[in-house]
Amino acid sequence: MSDSAKRIEIVIAGGNYAGFNALHHLYTVLLAAPSPANVHITLVDRRDGFVHFIGITRGLTEPEFGEKLWVPYSETPWISHPQITVKQATVSQITATAVHLADGSTLSFDYLIIALGQSRFAPIGVASTTHQEFVAELAEAHENIKKADNVVVVGGGAVGIEMAADVKADFPSKQVSLVHSRALPIPGPFKDEFRKEVVRILEEDIGVNVVLGDRTLNQLPQSTQPGMAETTSTAFVNTPVQLTSGKTLPADWAIFCLGTQSKLPLISLDASVITPNGIAVKPTLQVDHEELGHIFAVGDICARDEVKLAGVAMYGAYIAAHNISRSVLGVGKYEESEPNPSKLLLLMGKDHWAFQMGDEIWDKERTRQYVHDDMGLEVCVAGLSLRATPAHTPLET
Ligand SMILES: Cc1cc2nc3c(=O)[nH]c(=O)nc-3n(C[C@H](O)[C@H](O)[C@H](O)COP(=O)(O)OP(=O)(O)OC[C@H]3O[C@@H](n4cnc5c(N)ncnc54)[C@H](O)[C@@H]3O)c2cc1C
Structure with missing residues (x-):
């Protein structure tokens, strides 16, 4: 194969709200096309599925609900595409050229999306790596709460x-x-x-x-x-x-x-991009360093001055996936992430909630539209195409 036909390697480190959404949008633009682009995408995560963290506190008090918060990647039909590999492994170090895994192997890349989030102690942070372990983790915590x-x-x-x-x-x-x-x-x-x-x-x-x-x-x-x-x-x-x-x-x-612990001990990039709030990025979500434009950081691990939220993580991943697609296909200018307003929706049991959006405190009735019995699980499952195959979405020029 000539150099010009060389397959482009894209690696995504972390496969939850941000990382999985990046995979989703790379698929819809690059692989669901009638002629798929000459890329190969590897998503690596220590778990074998997506975890809907938003519902985790209720999952500990109601384990039958909690079990549904883990959606195994094996339930996603389109990730069996031959140009996608989903690898269950722990990332031990990320450098400018490779993702190093705890099993001793490395993944080299042309483009990298870092989406490792932040660390929270278990059981909120979820120690498990498989659904089966997760069910046991929930059951143990639930028994202790019940007693x-x-x-x-x-x-x-x-x-x-x-x-x-x-x-x-x-x-x-x-x-x-x-x-x-x-x-x-x-x-x-x-x-x-x-x-x-x-x-x-x-x-x-x-x-x-x-x-x-x-x-x-x-x-x-x-x-x-x-x-x-x-x-x-x-x-x-x-x-x-x-x-x-x-x-x-x-x-x-x-x-x-x-609170959270940082994932930055896993990142070995130029010291200038490592900040107390995460990895410094440009509005395009490229790492903010002239030699690291092929690396993007999205979701909780990036250092944007925003409240760290699942929706923000998913949106950032969409921008990063589009920008990599633009570079691969040679289409248009890179997109920039809009600032996300500060907001916080607190779900306090099933009957009580409070919401501040920007500077405004919403009343209970107005907020009800964002309160779901399943704590937004199905909204995220649909938004990430975890159980359905999305159509090809060409880039706008
Ligand atoms: C209890 C709770 C309630 C929340 N409520 C809300 C809410 O109502 N609304 C909202 O918008 N946000 C909420 N959040 C915040 C939201 O969950 C985060 O903003 C979101 O998870 C960030 O997404 P992310 O993809 O950046 O990181 P994560 O979701 O943390 O994903 C990181 C991924 O990287 C993987 N990973 C990490 N380290 C490694 C490693 N070394 N090797 C391999 N894989 C690794 C993890 O397994 C994980 O899949 C809540 C969080 C919690 C805990």
Whole structure:
């Protein structure tokens, strides 16, 4: 084969909201075409399926629902395309030329999309690598929650709030406490009025004991693998939670939801693109370095000044997939990612929610249109074409 006919290798590291959507759009533009482009796409993920993280707190309190949150890649018809490889493996290091895997193999690439997200400790971050393990992981956590009279959730970010609310809503007779170190919960660009309304809903409507301005003294385990907090659990049985105020909260089940850990220990790119918020990117979502234009970073791992959300991750992946397609096909100029407005929808049990969109706090009725019984699972399954084959979508010129 001559050099001009050389197959172009595209690698996607991470296959969830961002990575899977990148694969989806590369497929619709490059491979679903009547004459598929001369590319080969490899998606690598440590799991054998997509995980709908948005529903994970309810999945722990309602495991029959939780089992549905994992959609095995084997259920996606179009990924059997001969120019796609889905590889289940752990990424140990990414350089400017290769993705190194824990099994000792490497994937070299012409284009790379980094979509490894952020790390959260298990069980929220999901330690499992197969659906079968996931079902067992949920069952174990659920048993511990069911047996507990006293539950303590530490960390009043979105995840801790949803966790405490889901436990109390599903098990009203349990004593559920939510501890947060600051005077109000929910870090990020949100209004105090929104924060106060969330505290009111938790306390008055749901019955959670909200403890503010107090910190835990408990020592937490460190992640054993750098960048892989999901392999370490921060949920414990029979572990009282000690606070700086001197109080001790009895806890038959305690879970620490203290934010995310970075995936950056897995990234060996020029130091100038590694920032505290993730990998620096241009508006085209190319890594922000003149020699790294063939590498894109999308979703939670990229350092855009935005609230890190699944929808933002999917949108960024769409832009990156289009830009790689434009480069491969020689069509038009690269597209740029529009700024995404700050927003936060908190789902607190099945009957309560709160939503801030930009600077506006929406009321319950207006927000209802975004609240789904399955916590958006089917919307994401459809949006990512996880169970249907999408049609060819030519690029606009
Ligand atoms: C409880 C909870 C509730 C949430 N609620 C909402 C919400 O209501 N709305 C919203 O928009 N967002 C919500 N989010 C945030 C949302 O889940 C993230 O923004 C989203 O997951 C980011 O997508 P991503 O593809 O960038 O990363 P991820 O979804 O984290 O995907 C990263 C992928 O990379 C893989 N990976 C990581 N490391 C490795 C490795 N070393 N080797 C191989 N594979 C690896 C992982 O297995 C995973 O598949 C919530 C998150 C949680 C935890």
